[in-house]
Amino acid sequence: MKTRIGILGYGNLGRGVECAVRQNEDMELAAVFTRRDPGKVAILTDTAGVYPVEALADWRQRIDVLVLCGGSATDLPEQTPEYARMFNVIDSFDTHANIPEHFARVDAAAREGGHVAIISVGWDPGMFSLNRLYADAVLPEGADYTFWGKGVSQGHSDALRRIAGVRDARQYTIPVERALEEVRTGRNPKLSAREKHTRECFVVLEEGADAARIEEEIKTMPNYFAEYDTTVHVISEEELLQEHSGIPHGGFVLRSGTTGWQKEHRHLIEYRLKLDSNPEFTASVLTAYARAAHRLYREGARGGRTVLDIAPAYLSPKSKEELMASLL
Amino acid sequence: MKTRIGILGYGNLGRGVECAVRQNEDMELAAVFTRRDPGKVAILTDTAGVYPVEALADWRQRIDVLVLCGGSATDLPEQTPEYARMFNVIDSFDTHANIPEHFARVDAAAREGGHVAIISVGWDPGMFSLNRLYADAVLPEGADYTFWGKGVSQGHSDALRRIAGVRDARQYTIPVERALEEVRTGRNPKLSAREKHTRECFVVLEEGADAARIEEEIKTMPNYFAEYDTTVHVISEEELLQEHSGIPHGGFVLRSGTTGWQKEHRHLIEYRLKLDSNPEFTASVLTAYARAAHRLYREGARGGRTVLDIAPAYLSPKSKEELMASLL
Numbered sequence: 001m002k003t004r005i006g007i008l009g010y011g012n013l014g015r016g017v018e019c020a021v022r023q024n025e026d027m028e029l030a031a032v033f034t035r036r037d038p039g040k041v042a043i044l045t046d047t048a049g050v051y052p053v054e055a056l057a058d059w060r061q062r063i064d065v066l067v068l069c070g071g072s073a074t075d076l077p078e079q080t081p082e083y084a085r086m087f088n089v090i091d092s093f094d095t096h097a098n099i100p101e102h103f104a105r106v107d108a109a110a111r112e113g114g115h116v117a118i119i120s121v122g123w124d125p126g127m128f129s130l131n132r133l134y135a136d137a138v139l140p141e142g143a144d145y146t147f148w149g150k151g152v153s154q155g156h157s158d159a160l161r162r163i164a165g166v167r168d169a170r171q172y173t174i175p176v177e178r179a180l181e182e183v184r185t186g187r188n189p190k191l192s193a194r195e196k197h198t199r200e201c202f203v204v205l206e207e208g209a210d211a212a213r214i215e216e217e218i219k220t221m222p223n224y225f226a227e228y229d230t231t232v233h234v235i236s237e238e239e240l241l242q243e244h245s246g247i248p249h250g251g252f253v254l255r256s257g258t259t260g261w262q263k264e265h266r267h268l269i270e271y272r273l274k275l276d277s278n279p280e281f282t283a284s285v286l287t288a289y290a291r292a293a294h295r296l297y298r299e300g301a302r303g304g305r306t307v308l309d310i311a312p313a314y315l316s317p318k319s320k321e322e323l324m325a326s327l328l
Numbered sequence: 329m330k331t332r333i334g335i336l337g338y339g340n341l342g343r344g345v346e347c348a349v350r351q352n353e354d355m356e357l358a359a360v361f362t363r364r365d366p367g368k369v370a371i372l373t374d375t376a377g378v379y380p381v382e383a384l385a386d387w388r389q390r391i392d393v394l395v396l397c398g399g400s401a402t403d404l405p406e407q408t409p410e411y412a413r414m415f416n417v418i419d420s421f422d423t424h425a426n427i428p429e430h431f432a433r434v435d436a437a438a439r440e441g442g443h444v445a446i447i448s449v450g451w452d453p454g455m456f457s458l459n460r461l462y463a464d465a466v467l468p469e470g471a472d473y474t475f476w477g478k479g480v481s482q483g484h485s486d487a488l489r490r491i492a493g494v495r496d497a498r499q500y501t502i503p504v505e506r507a508l509e510e511v512r513t514g515r516n517p518k519l520s521a522r523e524k525h526t527r528e529c530f531v532v533l534e535e536g537a538d539a540a541r542i543e544e545e546i547k548t549m550p551n552y553f554a555e556y557d558t559t560v561h562v563i564s565e566e567e568l569l570q571e572h573s574g575i576p577h578g579g580f581v582l583r584s585g586t587t588g589w590q591k592e593h594r595h596l597i598e599y600r601l602k603l604d605s606n607p608e609f610t611a612s613v614l615t616a617y618a619r620a621a622h623r624l625y626r627e628g629a630r631g632g633r634t635v636l637d638i639a640p641a642y643l644s645p646k647s648k649e650e651l652m653a654s655l656l
């Protein structure tokens with residue numbers, strides 16, 4: 001019996017979940033739900049249909065896990081509690097500061113509805129969180145570091161697009177190799193924002209826009225660019241489409257710590273992701289945790305969870321015996 | 329109430345657990361047990377004593393978790409089932425091929441005795457296994473690679489010492505940088521043993537030993553060296569002590585895989601350990617899982633576990649609320 005997946009929201013992330021489901025033989029796509037006109041949403045899977053979000057309540061018996069593919073700003077704070085009453089759900093809520101509040105609301109709703117809800121699944125929060133936790137627990141005396149990139153930051157790209165005279169833009173966050181190397185030495189450096197990351201901007205200008213004024217405006221924008229070494233490249237719309245249409249991302253979680261009676265030994269734990277497609281990788285993590293949610297539910301678990309609460313074996317389609325024999 | 333740790337076996341690993349316990353404020357060392365004369369075993373912790381292994385049964389009420397620090401060849405196959413009847417136990421059983429059988433025996437004993445027993449804890453098996461599992465589950469279409477080193481292989485060092493004319497020796501396993509780079513490109517190369525690792529040997533000879541014959545014997549030794557590019561350095565006993573008395577190790581777990589409807593996007597997951605002290609790092613992992621064992625036991629869990637079965641949050645001294653607010 002396959003795990004029947006529903007997808008709510010068919011943007012890059014929803015399409016990524018659709019692709020990931022096809023890569024997992026123990027899963028199948030049941031349906032995609034959208035707030036748009038379903039007739040105008042073409043999906044890739046020919047065995048599943050597209051339905052309006054209002055139809056979701058009718059699918060309770062036909063979906064094992066609903067994967068919520070909306071955004072953290074406005075969609076998920078509403079959707080995850082709402083649908084956790086009806087379905088086992090997974091979301092990728094990534095506004096770090098609001099996670100405790102979001103969790104509390106989702107947990108209450110999932111308990112009320114008798115379902116499992118796993119929030120903040122992806123790579124940060126998600127795989128990076130797991131690595132921070134494992135490394136912290138194993139090396140209690142040390143320091144840890146998260147670097148992001150090289151990758152496209154949606155928030156920073158949006159900030160560029162809001163500047164008068166900018167038609168389109170793409171911003172890459174780039175970890176500073178020298179800072180990474182310093183962390184790897186085990187000296188536990190204190191690093192400022194500027195020392196850890198640089199920001200590279202590719203902007204397409206409106207006709208007649210003042211390039212010098214725009215570059216100045218970018219480089220002095222507080223919170224987004226002023227605290228970093230920022231470079232600005234003015235390019236054509238054609239070049240932006242050809243060279244910068246991908247959504248790569250990734251980064252590093254490092255922890256360096258000491259052991260021994262005199263703290264005489266140093267250790268470095270480094271986890272790295274290098275992703276061609278940020279949304280597809282996030283979707284792949286969501287899909288693995290959808291498997292976990294379904295299993296937990298069948299075992300009788302109810303309520304909210306994060307990736308930190310879930311034993312790794314639940315993510316794998318392999319049996320415990322297979323895992324022990326082949327992978328442990 | 330601190331978790332009271334017992335240590336059975338006071339070699340490098342046992343001493344490492346003693347050091348790790350001191351780094352964790354929620355733990356304390358209750359006692360060390362040895363097969364040697366306890367009067368001749370000096371430990372570092374002045375608040376704990378050393379006792380003969382025969383006294384262990386009297387400590388059932390004074391130890392929450394017993395960490396078994398013997399070897400996988402002969403100690404742990406006997407000790408882990410025996411003591412899982414009396415205590416919550418952790419071991420670092422690392423004979424991969426025998427893990428299923430060892431698990432079955434330990435699981436039965438732990439259930440019989442009403443305890444939790446976590447086997448095969450360390451870094452491989454252990455942290456590397458976790459990373460293989462997470463990466464496999466997230467990128468089901470791909471290939472994974474484990475590289476070891478640079479580090480001292482005890483088994484290969486022992487093999488060198490068994491050669492007639494060799495007084496002492498140290499063997500380093502070294503991952504081939506070119507192979508690592510090829511894996512990182514995402515081309516999923518097929519790599520032979522020789523392509524993945526080189527072996528570097530430092531040997532001290534008995535007086536009058538034939539260096540050329542010994543080098544030949546090393547380089548042609550099947551299973552250990554013949555399948556690798558092996559270099560042999562004859563050095564003095566003094567140099568061996570000065571330059572090669574540490575026990576560094578580490579390695580890499582990589583998985584490269586594809587996502588997308590046409591598998592058009594590549595992703596790389598890389599986990600790396602760089603360890604000054606193999607036994608102390610292993611001990612630090614054992615100690616974090618001792619915390620997990622105690623918690624699981626207090627929650628009512630019984631029986632055998634591996635690292636794959638344990639939710640990450642159990643390893644951390646932090647509460648779920650703290651973890652969610654600070655680390656997720």
